[in-house]
Amino acid sequence: MTSARIPFNRACLSGGELENVAAALKRMHISGDGDFTERCHRFLEREVGAQKALLTTSCTHALELAALLLHLEPGDEIVLPSFTFVSTANAFVLRGARPVFADIRSDTLNLDEAALEAAFTPRTKAIVVVHYAGVACEMDAILALARKYDLRVIEDNAHGLFGTYRGRQLGTFGTMATQSFHETKNFTCGEGGALLLNDASYIEEAEIIREKGTNRKQYFRGAVDKYSWVSPGSSYLPSDLLAGFLLAQLESRDRIQAQRRRVWERYDAGLREWAEARGVARPFIPAHCEQPYHMYYLIMPSAEARNELLESLRIKDINAVFHYVPLHNSKMGQLFGGADGDCPVTERVSERLVRLPFFNDLSEADQTRVIEAVQAAPLPALATT
Numbered sequence: 001m002t003s004a005r006i007p008f009n010r011a012c013l014s015g016g017e018l019e020n021v022a023a024a025l026k027r028m029h030i031s032g033d034g035d036f037t038e039r040c041h042r043f044l045e046r047e048v049g050a051q052k053a054l055l056t057t058s059c060t061h062a063l064e065l066a067a068l069l070l071h072l073e074p075g076d077e078i079v080l081p082s083f084t085f086v087s088t089a090n091a092f093v094l095r096g097a098r099p100v101f102a103d104i105r106s107d108t109l110n111l112d113e114a115a116l117e118a119a120f121t122p123r124t125k126a127i128v129v130v131h132y133a134g135v136a137c138e139m140d141a142i143l144a145l146a147r148k149y150d151l152r153v154i155e156d157n158a159h160g161l162f163g164t165y166r167g168r169q170l171g172t173f174g175t176m177a178t179q180s181f182h183e184t185k186n187f188t189c190g191e192g193g194a195l196l197l198n199d200a201s202y203i204e205e206a207e208i209i210r211e212k213g214t215n216r217k218q219y220f221r222g223a224v225d226k227y228s229w230v231s232p233g234s235s236y237l238p239s240d241l242l243a244g245f246l247l248a249q250l251e252s253r254d255r256i257q258a259q260r261r262r263v264w265e266r267y268d269a270g271l272r273e274w275a276e277a278r279g280v281a282r283p284f285i286p287a288h289c290e291q292p293y294h295m296y297y298l299i300m301p302s303a304e305a306r307n308e309l310l311e312s313l314r315i316k317d318i319n320a321v322f323h324y325v326p327l328h329n330s331k332m333g334q335l336f337g338g339a340d341g342d343c344p345v346t347e348r349v350s351e352r353l354v355r356l357p358f359f360n361d362l363s364e365a366d367q368t369r370v371i372e373a374v375q376a377a378p379l380p381a382l383a384t385t
Contacts, residue, residue, distance in 0.1 A: 005317040006370060009184045012360035014252035020244030032237025036244035040194075043250050048161070048169045050177070050196035052203045054210055055243060056236045059158045059180035059193035063091035065236055066154050066176050066195060068209050069202050070126060072097045079119045080128035080156075081111045082328040082338070083346040088128055088156050089327055097125070098336055101328035103343035107284040108132065112345070113141040120145075126152040129174070134294040135285055136165035139173045154178070157196075161186060162257065164290040171196045181246055186260060186292055187253070189246035192238050209233040259360045260293035263367065267296040267356060270371040278379070296356050297323070298374075303351040305379050310354060312377035318370055321355050 024030055037055050044053035056062040072078075074096035080088055082101035089099040102119045105112045109132040116127070127146055129137045146153045153173065157163075158180035160170040171177035176199070181192035195210075197203055207217040213233025218224045249256065268282060275282050281299035285291050300306040306322065313320045326346045328338030340347070357370055 006357050006366050008319040008321050008357050010359045011183045014249050016248035017245045020248050021241050024240045024244045030241050034240030036240045036247050040243050040247050049172045051200050052197040054195045055238050056193040057238045059178050060087040061236045062178035062193040062195040067091045067095045076125045077123040078126050081130050082326045082343045083324050084130045103345050106345050108135050110137040113138045128154045130156040131160035131170050134160040134163040134292040136289045139165050159294045163292040166288050175199050187249040189242040210236045263362050264293040274375050295358050298354045300352045306352045308379050309377045316373045323353050326350050
């Protein structure tokens with residue numbers, strides 16, 4: 001009998017999603033900024049500590065909203081890691097800015113703060129940090145550089161909701177931060193995101209841009225007698241149906257995080273000796289960081305070994321995947337001056353990294369199957385390491 005295929009990811013219900021969606025339908029407020037949206041806002045503000053949270057239709061849109069708030073001009077530069085999703089760069093490219101790609105650390109796979117200053121020019125306006133796998137960048141050093149050069153810091157915290165750095169929640173260090181509630185994230189509504197604002201001076205403008213460039217929010221608060229077009233903007237509001245779905249997930253935070261922690265720790269315990277014997281790197285979590293258990297990955301000794309492992313798992317109906325292709329030497333990256341060799345750690349990690357199946361209700365039996373398949377993979381390149 002053939003074993004069932006193990007997917008890389010599977011959306012998992014917490015229990016209250018359908019009840020909340022039904023409540024939104026009964027209330028007949030299914031457009032944006034209804035009761036469930038506001039409850040999500042309050043939850044994020046309270047639990048993370050941001051001054052203002054605004055749900056968006058995706059993390060991509062949250063990044064685009066952040067870029068609009070920076071009032072970028074053509075030729076302005078944004079420094080960001082090459083090892084990230086394309087949205088991190090696209091949001092600023094759409095405003096006419098030039099992305100400047102920086103390399104990552106070989107341990108946490110985060111922006112290398114030691115190499116960051118060399119990427120600055122007089123046109124640099126902001127640093128975008130990406131907390132890879134929910135493990136914090138070295139924010140003390142990065143914020144010190146931002147103060148020195150009067151730069152804004154944007155946290156792309158798509159992986160890191162409820163992760164911490166020196167006891168402080170990720171998403172509260174930058175001028176603003178973005179979150180993802182995509183199906184692959186710890187907390188999901190299928191597609192969704194949020195902008196977290198940590199500087200009150202941006203709140204009113206963010207509300208206007210998010211509401212198609214109108215002062216509609218002020219109208220509903222009674223601050224103006226009618227609302228009108230006052231700024232460039234777009235429609236970034238998710239349906240209250242999605243917000244209801246998301247709220248059920250957020251309110252199950254403790255249970256979801258406990259489930260994910262068990263999956264992560266089981267992988268780490270089961271693969272530690274195998275990895276150490278073969279020169280395979282596992283996730284590194286600095287002592288001053290608390291991770292949210294977003295993913296589990298392996299960094300193989302070579303590209304050949306990575307491909308051998310992926311193929312071996314595929315044959316056994318286990319869907320493991322690689323991750324980001326470097327932005328700096330992509331077709332678009334080259335248009336902005338990127339070239340092979342610019343970010344050597346990024347290039348090396350990208351061709352060697354494997355992400356293992358990871359979702360809330362991954363069963364112990366299926367996870368054991370994954371671990372045993374990894375250990376049994378025919379990897380001749382590893383035999384001599």
